[in-house]
Amino acid sequence: MKQLRVLVVGGGIGGLTAAIALGQRGFDVTVIERSDGNGVEGVGISQQANVVRALGGLGLAEEYVAAGFAYRWTEIYAPGGSLVARVPVRSLIEGYPASMGIPRPALHRVLGQAARRAGATIRPGTVATGIADAGSAVNAVFSDGTEGSFDIAVGADGIYSQMRKLIFPRAPDPEFTGQSVWRYNLPRPKGFDAMQVYNGPTGVGLVPMSDEHIYLYATTPEAGNPVFPTEGLAARMRERLAGCAPAIREIAERITEDAKVVYRPLEAIFISGPWHKGRIVLLGDAIHATTPHLGQGGGMAIEDAVVLAEELARHAEPEDAFTAYRARRLERCRFVVEKSLEICRGQLGLGPLIDNARAGAEMNALLAQPI
Numbered sequence: 001m002k003q004l005r006v007l008v009v010g011g012g013i014g015g016l017t018a019a020i021a022l023g024q025r026g027f028d029v030t031v032i033e034r035s036d037g038n039g040v041e042g043v044g045i046s047q048q049a050n051v052v053r054a055l056g057g058l059g060l061a062e063e064y065v066a067a068g069f070a071y072r073w074t075e076i077y078a079p080g081g082s083l084v085a086r087v088p089v090r091s092l093i094e095g096y097p098a099s100m101g102i103p104r105p106a107l108h109r110v111l112g113q114a115a116r117r118a119g120a121t122i123r124p125g126t127v128a129t130g131i132a133d134a135g136s137a138v139n140a141v142f143s144d145g146t147e148g149s150f151d152i153a154v155g156a157d158g159i160y161s162q163m164r165k166l167i168f169p170r171a172p173d174p175e176f177t178g179q180s181v182w183r184y185n186l187p188r189p190k191g192f193d194a195m196q197v198y199n200g201p202t203g204v205g206l207v208p209m210s211d212e213h214i215y216l217y218a219t220t221p222e223a224g225n226p227v228f229p230t231e232g233l234a235a236r237m238r239e240r241l242a243g244c245a246p247a248i249r250e251i252a253e254r255i256t257e258d259a260k261v262v263y264r265p266l267e268a269i270f271i272s273g274p275w276h277k278g279r280i281v282l283l284g285d286a287i288h289a290t291t292p293h294l295g296q297g298g299g300m301a302i303e304d305a306v307v308l309a310e311e312l313a314r315h316a317e318p319e320d321a322f323t324a325y326r327a328r329r330l331e332r333c334r335f336v337v338e339k340s341l342e343i344c345r346g347q348l349g350l351g352p353l354i355d356n357a358r359a360g361a362e363m364n365a366l367l368a369q370p371i
């Protein structure tokens, strides 16, 4: 296939991975990213064996693993704090770990550097003020007044995707799930080397993400999707953890700095119809965003990017590649979105409480399949 000029809108996890995968195949890639480089949340992200495998396929396993903290099992605790299961996680590539905690800024650094090495041009602080699919090309006008013409455009601009609005103006907006998540970085206690998940109506997890740090997350019901001022966030987060296991309550005492609490409402969207229109295609949260209960949103965006690049390299016509890409991704992404929402609804009392160990094992078995 001809070496296309590709505009990637959004330099997040999916967009940067697309830039790497496409750049490595010789495509001419430009990434525009709205944020000026300081927009990434300072907390961590947990990722599973399928991510290590996908990044390994791009030659990044070494760098990626070195930038985070690898762990080989997940410990599941009852709400009261007793250990109920220690679930080993199986690596999918020889010599590399199965699961990772990694600070989000470190993940973005690894992906950004690799994208530039793959030849991509990254333009931080830039948005498109106009994008038009002219049939044989996608023409864009950028916020700095420059213009560009591309063979295709990839909307990797996250859950509130403007590219989705552009090509599917009638698509539903993301829906608030009734739950929000609170996150906070803490020093890593000596010997803390596995992810810990606490079952219960307030889902709590502790994830090692570097030799120095872990992060704590707590998913809580937040009826009406309230907006909180920064002042008082630490006290609110501690309050939410007051009914949790003693070990969590003890850790919660160290949540003291309002500005370091990262609070996010949890919203979801899944587009089950086409994922492209003409020469514009979507990936990642723009097309399937869910709650973080399985820790797979970023993983799905990364896998989308890899599959999209493979299909673009395989097909002469972009639209054939886009159709083949969606066919390979749809059911896998649907599973992650729906299973995550099931866990969320269970915690909210809107459905049966889902056993995290079982849901994790089911997910690992499915995601071990080739992408």
Ligand SMILES: Cc1cc2nc3c(=O)[nH]c(=O)nc-3n(C[C@H](O)[C@H](O)[C@H](O)COP(=O)(O)OP(=O)(O)OC[C@H]3O[C@@H](n4cnc5c(N)ncnc54)[C@H](O)[C@@H]3O)c2cc1C
Residues within 6 Å of the ligand: 009, 010, 011, 012, 013, 014, 015, 032, 033, 034, 035, 039, 044, 045, 046, 047, 126, 127, 128, 156, 157, 158, 159, 161, 162, 181, 264, 266, 283, 284, 285, 286, 289, 291, 292, 294, 295, 296, 297, 298, 299, 300, 301
């Ligand atoms: C609270 C929370 C915790 C999570 N925890 C995990 C986890 O532990 N593990 C996991 O795998 N996933 C997790 N996720 C999900 C994960 O963060 C997302 O699935 C992932 O970031 C999606 O990647 P993306 O590239 O599609 O979108 P994003 O990472 O959101 O990137 C979109 C990018 O596009 C940029 N952008 C937006 N609009 C424009 C525009 N008009 N022009 C240019 N740029 C634009 C944004 O600035 C952003 O950089 C979590 C999500 C939430 C909300």
